[in-house]
Amino acid sequence: MRRYARTLVAVALATTMVAGTAGWASGNAQQALTGPPPGTAAWRADRVLGRELPDPGRTTPAEVGRFFRGLTAAQQQALVVRHPLVVGNLDGVPVELRYRANARSLQAGHDPRYRHLVGPGHRQILAFDPRGRGQVAEVFGDLNTARHVSVVVPGSDIDAGTFDRTNDVYGTPSGMAKSLYAQTGRGSAVIAWAGYTTPVGVGLDAATGSLAKAGADRLTRFAAGLAADGVPAPAVFCHSYGSVVCGLAASRLRAADLVVLGSPGMRADNVADLHTTARVWAAKDATDWIDDVPNVEVAGLGHGPDPTGPGFGARRVPAHDAHGHTGYFSPGTDSLRTFASIARGEAR
Template identity: 45%
Template sequence: MGNTPTTHPHRNPHSNPHPYPLLLLRRLLLPTLLTAAIVLPLIGAARPTIPAPPPATLTTPLTPATLPAAYEANRKNAIEAARMAAAHGDTHRAEADRALAAPSRHLLAFDGRGSGQATEVIGDLAHARHIAVLVPGSDTTLDTYPRFHRAAASLYTALTHHPAESRTAGNTVAVIAWLGYETPATVSTTVTTTTRADEAAPRLRAFARDLRTTAPAGAHLTLICHSYGSVVCGRAAPGLAADDIALIGSPGTGADSATTLHTRARVWAARGAADWVAHVPHVRAGLFGTGATVGFGTDPVSAAFGARVFDAAGADHSGYFTPGSASLANLARITLGETSEVTRA
């Protein structure tokens, strides 16, 4: 679940005089229908593999002193990926790779193979006192990366223009766009299960640990998890080295409550009034004893979940980082640790 159209069908409230039995039936049948979707997947044409080099090998651990070398190694890797994609005839991917390889971009990681992965820093990570890591939802790949980058850049602008930061000399904030896993497609069977999130969770935990050695000691770390990305954050939450976790446009986390996420971080949640994800039924069922689940359980903005619910006003599913919006202002406050300033829903 990610940046999909925000329109959705509206039911005529007068079309059925007894809507509640039908709603109950839908909720009871959903786990069965979703499980059937896993057993009988849709068959689609696979995109031809895009050639790319293996990721750059970093010979030293990430530290403030080694960041420039890491950025340069990944930049060169993206340049080679662009060359190979162009030779393969995929001009769109070649352009995406070249954009990431620009000298102004700072890549902590890059992998141009397949749908692609990248971890990009906006700001001065070596000196940042406040760091936000954005975890994306479905349909986020190197081909669609520009919209993910725009969200991260929008948050960075909001942070650097925040009154508390504008009075402080130097770059004290950093935003990291973490496309560190293979996101599911919005129209797919994988988007209904925790499988991709279970695969991504150890990587996200490891990345957060690495940040603690790369960033200044005591830096405030916030994870901002959008749509299916909130499932990733939910699965990664136990042992996650974060101070705050913000769930936006979330279909659920796979957990029954904020308490059962087993994290020391403050857990926040928001949903805009125009977000179609509000219509996703909040059910959860085990998948054949695999440990994965179909559906994502309790609504994160419900009282039963127990998160700190903040105002996202009229945001649609793709609108949480819109400049000037209530949701972006509150995400900036959470990132800066200004919890008393966050407007609650």
């Protein structure tokens, strides 16, 4: 972890001396997954309903929602069966149909990387895209009845394969979401959203905002899809590099609260620079290695001021007992208790 911090410092200092960066990023540079869901070409060519289906690349989540609400149950099921990857990943589709479609995709798949997502038990998989390293979102609780909804946005080294790994549990989106759901109780729902291409290891991806920008586009569309299905505006919890995603999405993101934890910066000088109506909160434990990362942005490297700094203007979340970079959602911590209070709309 501290290697990341030292590398970012070195990169920032070297910026004025290096004319190009193509050779620096080594073999871990990632290509952001963008565009419509897999299977879109077959979906667009299908006339099973006697008319064109909405273009996943052009149709807004609100328009997608209206289209599906206008179908009969039999027509909806036909699309789930014929195009599970599109239905399961298309923002604006009713959540129950997405669960059904993604369960079908996972059960039919043969990639061993994703077997853990099938079970045990009934898992509410809201998104599953097997392309690249894989992307996934899972719901804990009942989105259809929840009065309060939260979304967890993870940082680096997260994909479908590491989504719910058993080591470093509270550093995974699944572990963070489960812990928050257990603390918030009935009447809430929490979504673990690993829906963007994250950086891997040490490299330019982690020090720049290119993957975060692509992730911000996906996050804002995902949130718009929740709105189209009548889900309350969520509290969005953004861990580590995920806070860069949330910072770039903030001005377009439908959210009641933005909570950043272990953040290297949000690519904004202060809360006002985020241009959001959401309340902004920040947490950082003194033992978190992220504290060693320089809060600068030079020629696109680095992510700007520390959101927990007094000049940034975020509301502080107590995190003295969080312990390290992935301890913020650990049971029994003040940070988790405060997160739950924010999620329930009780914190001021």
